[in-house]
Amino acid sequence: MKQIVWNERYKMGVDLIDKDHKLLFSTMNKLLQISEEEEKNEWVCREGVKFLKNHSLEHFEHEEVYMRSINYEEYETHKRLHDNFREKTLPALEREMEEMKYSAESVRHFLSVSIGWVVSHTLTEDLAITGKSNSKWANIPYIGERDAMEQIIIQLIQDIFRLKAKMISEQYGGEDFGKVICCRFIYRGQEKKKWEVILIYEEQLLLKIMSGILNIEYPRVDAMAINICRYISRQFIERIRESFPALETFELEKESLLTHEQLLDSFEREHPSCSLLFDTKAGYFAFCAITADSLRGKMTSAINDQNAIDMVNQYLVKEKKEWEEQKKRILVVDDSDFMRKRMAQLLENDYAIIEAGSSASAIQSIVLNRPDLVLLDYEMPVCDGRQLLEMIRSEEATASIPVIFLTGRGDRESVKKVMALKPEGYLLKSMPEEAVKKAIDDFFAKKE
Secondary structure: OOOOOOOHHHOOOOHHHHHHHHHHHHHHHHHHHHHHOOOOOHHHHHHHHHHHHHHHHHHHHHHHHHHHHOOOOOHHHHHHHHHHHHHHHHHHHHHHHHHOOOOHHHHHHHHHHHHHHHHHHHHHHHHHHOOOOOOOOOOOOOHHHHHHHHHHHHHHHHHHHOOOOEEEEOEOOOOOOOOEEEEEEEEEOHHHOEEEEEEEEEHHHHHHHHHHHHOOOOOOOOHHHHHHHHHHHHHHHHHHHHHOHHHOOOEEEEEEEEOHHHHHHHHHHOOOOEEEEEEOOOOEEEEEEEOOOOOOOOOOOOOOOOOHHHHHHHHHHHHHHHHHHOOOEEEEEOOOHHHHHHHHHHHOOOOEEEEEOOHHHHHHHHHHOOOOEEEEEOOOOOOOHHHHHHHHHHOOOOOOOOEEEEEOOOOHHHHHHHHOOOOOEEEEOOOOHHHHHHHHHHHHHHHO
C-alpha cells in the first residue's frame, strides 16, 4: 500500500465531518510515506501517530455532536464502535509500537489496522448517518446485554468444555484464525421471528474437547467429532436460552454445517448483531447471533435424523477440499529486510508468506496467523532464534509448530549448536535458491 485517496464515495455531505475525513486520509498518507523511508526518525513517527490519534478522537467527538443534533436513532450503537476503537484497538496498537520501538513494521501494522477500520467505518456507519448506506451493526446489543452474554459464554466454556476463556473481540467478522468447524442453528419464535446462531470452533479446540470427553488423545476431526460437536453446540445454546427469557419460546427449526467460505458469505450478506471471539488457550471459539436471513438463496441443506450421516460426511469432504486448496502458510522471521524479501519472492507463488522482522512481531504473527512452518533466523538482536524457539515450545498451543532455522554459518560447531535445539532442520543462507525451495517443498511433501 503506497497511498489512500479520499474521493467522493466517502462524502457524507456534512462539511465538518467531510473535512475531518479528508484530514484523516491525508495524515494516514503522510505516515505511509514516512514508514517507507529507510532513514525515518522515530520521533517523526511518534509525532505523526500522536497527531493521527488526536485527530481521530477529535473527529469522533465532532461526529457524536452531529448525531445528537439530528437525534440519530443509532447514536448509542455508533458511539460504542467509536469507544471500542479508542479504548481497546488504539491502545493495543500503541503498546505494540512502543515494544517494537516504532519500527517500520509496527507503524505499517498500526496504519493497516487504522486504514481498514476508518475506510470500513466511513463507508458503512458514517454514511448510514445520512441514509447513504446501511449500518453493519444496526442490531448490536446494548453494553449490558453484551456483557451478560460474554459472562455467560465464558462460564459455559468452563462448564462444558472445561477450559478458561477470555474475550478478545466483540466485533468478530469472520477473520481467518485457522481450520474451523462451524455449526449453524436457526430458531423461530412467535410471529416468525428468527434467531440464527453460529458457533465456530478452531479445529485444535474441538480436538481438545474430544480428548477431554473420551480421555484419549483424539487425532483428527472425523464424523464422530462433528456429531459430538453438534450436540454439544445444542446444549451450549440451550443454556444461553435459559439465561435470556425472551429466547425461551423460540424453537429449533433448522441445523446445518458451514465451511469457512460459507461463513464469510453469510457475514457478507447479513452481519451478526452479536459476534464475540474468545481465546481458550486451546484454540479460538466464536459465538455469532444473527436476526435476519444471512444465506438467502444459499442455505446449505439442513441436517435431520434421516440424512445426518450423509450430510456430515459430505461436509467433511467439502471442508477438507476447501482447506487443502488454501496455500500453506510460512512465517519468515529475520531482522534483515533483504533476506525476508528474498525468501518471499522465492516462495510466494506456492505458499502464503508472512514476514516478521523481530521475535516480538513473530509471536504476534504466530498467534493471529498460525503458520504451517516457521523459517527462523538463528542470529537476531535482542531476542535471538534460540530464545524465540523456546518461547514457541513453551506454549501448548504453539509447541507443535515446525521450525526450520536459517543460518549464515555452515561450520561444524555452528551447525552442531543449531541442531542441538532439535528444529525440523536448518538451511544455510548461502544455499542456491533452488536448493532452498526444494528443501521446503520436500518438507511439506514428507509431512503430507
